Amino acid sequence: MKKNESYEEFIKGLWRDNPVFVQVLGMCPMLAVTNSAINAVAMGGATFFVLVGSSFLVSSFRNLIPKQVRISCFIIIIATFVTIADYSLLALVPTVHKELGAFIPLIVANCLILGRQEAFASRYPTRLAVLDALGMASGFMLALFSLGAVREILGDGALFGIKLFGDNFEPWVIMILPPGGFLTLGVILLFFNWFKHKKDEFLEDVAAAERGGN
């Protein structure tokens, strides 16, 4: 039972409560840096590090932080992790840091991260908080990557900078410009909602059939 519960905390972030497609959080980096797959993955990685680190600390200290100043404490913790991520990227992979530019410091303002601290990490034991953060961060990364990949493939005919279609491909330029982010996100959200609707209908049908059978 216990194992199932932890599994559930991890897996919910990937699909059922996906931070981007279901909770619609973290839209700023989602739309801004997903114009190529590599940027999306780097941004996802940085957010992953910050979210997991912050959730771990917030959950560990949840009994020591008075609730009146909890938001300030969360922000201090998050900002520290963001600074660490910022300088590490600058030192280790300057080229990636160059591309992401101002969006790394802006991770502090990503409401997904603060949201998880307030809604989960500050209320649950460390192990569950870390699992929740791992799940949510992976879900966020997955979402960024799917958007980045779609936009790069359609807008530049490439994935991770590798040309896919040869010279005759005419890039759909708008996809790598900001409107492309909105278009792609809209289509993906549409799919998610359609899928959820279908699933609910299916479950209702099953329930109805079972009632009828009895």
Added chain:
Amino acid sequence: MNTDARKETSSPSSIRLVLTLAIAGLISGIAIIGIYESTLPTITANKARELREAVFKVLPGVTQMQALVYRDRELVVVAQPDKDEPVVYGGYDAQGDFVGYAMPAAGPGFQDTIAILYGYKPAQKIVVGMEVLESRETPGLGDKIYKDMDFVGGFSELSVEPEIVAVKKGTKSLPNEIDAITGATISAKAVVRIINEAHTAWDGQLPAPGSEPPYVATEPADNGAGQ
């Protein structure tokens, strides 16, 4: 699940609130100083290496460089330029003979400031190389200013007299014309404008060809020679 019993009881004193934030701030400060101090050498070294590589790239044949600044109406060699002081890099070959200047320049692009370095030979008044140091141009479009090798390669033997002109791709006919990039015209024109502006600004300050500051021989240091 694990409801925090304390939250329901009396509110903590102000001192406790202040202390909590102070301690959190202190720990965070120490962590940030730690990461700053530990990454600073790598970051500085990366930047110096990038600059060095860029200078050697825009000035073919150059193996040594030194920083030059315009002070008291002449171009002088400095070990470490002051912050925000305009600087050019003199490029010299293995014998220490002057080859050309590597000129940093920056200006507005399509999205944000584009910073470039271009190689300039004052004797012939030509641009011999261009390297984008910093740009946030749109990936797939504006970033062709450094990914499109036809465009980057166009900055060789490019005359700055009377000024560089970006023309439609494939229509270059004069020595001061360069083929722009299809789909990235604004960014390409921005690069050309940045070079033209930097050239105008520096033109009066560079010494007459042949009387450039000689190379101050020391072991090749990242920012030019010492005293």
